[in-house]
Amino acid sequence: MxxxxxxxxxxxxxxxxxxxxxxxxxxxxxxxxxxxxxxxxxxxxxxxxxxxxxxxxxxxxxxxxxxxxxxxxxxxxEAPALPLKGRALFCGFYLNEILVRLLHRFDPHPELLEPYRATLSLLTDADMPQDVLLRRFELTLLEALGYGFSLDHDAEGEPLNAGHGYRLDTTLGLIPDPKGFPGDALLAIAAGDWHDTARRVARDLLRQALAPLLGDRPLVSRELFR
Incomplete structure (x- = not known):
C-alpha cells in the first residue's frame, strides 16, 4: 500500500x-x-x-x-521518555518488535495506540506483573488484527467447561480436547484472574496464537529474556 x-x-x-x-x-x-x-x-x-x-x-x-x-x-x-530499564526495557522491545512484524505499513489501528502507551507506562509498576501486561496487549493486538478468539466460549459458541480441556485452532477458536489447555485456567484468563497457572497457560496459548502471524523468523527480543 x-x-x-x-x-x-x-x-x-x-x-x-x-x-x-x-x-x-x-x-x-x-x-x-x-x-x-x-x-x-x-x-x-x-x-x-x-x-x-x-x-x-x-x-x-x-x-x-x-x-x-x-x-x-x-x-x-510530546512528553518525556518512559524510564524503562532491565526487564521492563526488554518487554518494551518485545512490544515494538511484534508491532513491526504484525502491522502493515499505513494500515491505521488507532485503537491500539492507547493500550500500547498504557502497557509501556505500567511496565515500571512493581505491582503489575510484566508478563500479564504483555498477555493483555497480545490479546488486544490479535483482536485489532481480526484474529481474536473467545476465552469463555468454544468455537461452536458453547460456554467453556472448567473441567474440560481445549486446544486452539487459530482459524476457529477453542476446540474441546482432553489433552488441551485446562478450561478453568482459560476461564480465569477471561475473568482477569491471573493466578500462576493462568499465567503459564496464557503464555503458551498466546504464543500459539501469534506463531502463524509471526512466521518462522525468531523474535530477537525473546532472546533478551534469556
Missing part, C-alpha cells in the same frame, strides 16, 4: 519510534507507530544526531513524500 503524507491536527501526528537502523552517512530509517497512519516507514536525514528519535518517547511528527518510505520533516517531544 502507498500513501500521500498528510498532516494531522496542527500539522503533527502522535508517533512512537518502534525501530531504527542506520542509513547512509548520518541518516536513519525509522519504523514508527502513529495515531493516523499506523506503522510508518520514514527516512530521518541526519537522524543519528537527533536524540529524540529513540523508542519509548512519545513524539509529534510530520512527514513529506509518498510511497512506502516517507521523509520525516519535523519532530518534537
Amino acid at each position: 502507498t500513501t500521500d503524507a498528510a498532516p494531522g491536527p496542527g500539522g503533527l501526528e502522535s508517533v512512537w519510534v518502534l525501530h531504527s537502523r542506520p542509513y547512509r552517512n548520518s541518516s536513519v530509517i525509522l519504523e514508527l507507530f502513529g495515531a493516523r497512519q499506523g506503522r510508518i516507514g520514514a527516512v530521518a536525514r541526519g537522524g543519528r544526531r537527533n536524540t529524540l528519535l529513540q523508542p519509548f518517547r512519545p513524539l509529534l511528527a510530520s512527514f513529506s513524500g509518498r510511497g512506502e518510505l516517507l521523509t520525516l520533516i519535523h519532530c518534537e517531544a
Whole structure:
C-alpha cells in the first residue's frame, strides 16, 4: 500500500519510534507507530544526531513524500521518555518488535495506540506483573488484527467447561480436547484472574496464537529474556 503524507491536527501526528537502523552517512530509517497512519516507514536525514528519535518517547511528527518510505520533516517531544530499564526495557522491545512484524505499513489501528502507551507506562509498576501486561496487549493486538478468539466460549459458541480441556485452532477458536489447555485456567484468563497457572497457560496459548502471524523468523527480543 502507498500513501500521500498528510498532516494531522496542527500539522503533527502522535508517533512512537518502534525501530531504527542506520542509513547512509548520518541518516536513519525509522519504523514508527502513529495515531493516523499506523506503522510508518520514514527516512530521518541526519537522524543519528537527533536524540529524540529513540523508542519509548512519545513524539509529534510530520512527514513529506509518498510511497512506502516517507521523509520525516519535523519532530518534537510530546512528553518525556518512559524510564524503562532491565526487564521492563526488554518487554518494551518485545512490544515494538511484534508491532513491526504484525502491522502493515499505513494500515491505521488507532485503537491500539492507547493500550500500547498504557502497557509501556505500567511496565515500571512493581505491582503489575510484566508478563500479564504483555498477555493483555497480545490479546488486544490479535483482536485489532481480526484474529481474536473467545476465552469463555468454544468455537461452536458453547460456554467453556472448567473441567474440560481445549486446544486452539487459530482459524476457529477453542476446540474441546482432553489433552488441551485446562478450561478453568482459560476461564480465569477471561475473568482477569491471573493466578500462576493462568499465567503459564496464557503464555503458551498466546504464543500459539501469534506463531502463524509471526512466521518462522525468531523474535530477537525473546532472546533478551534469556
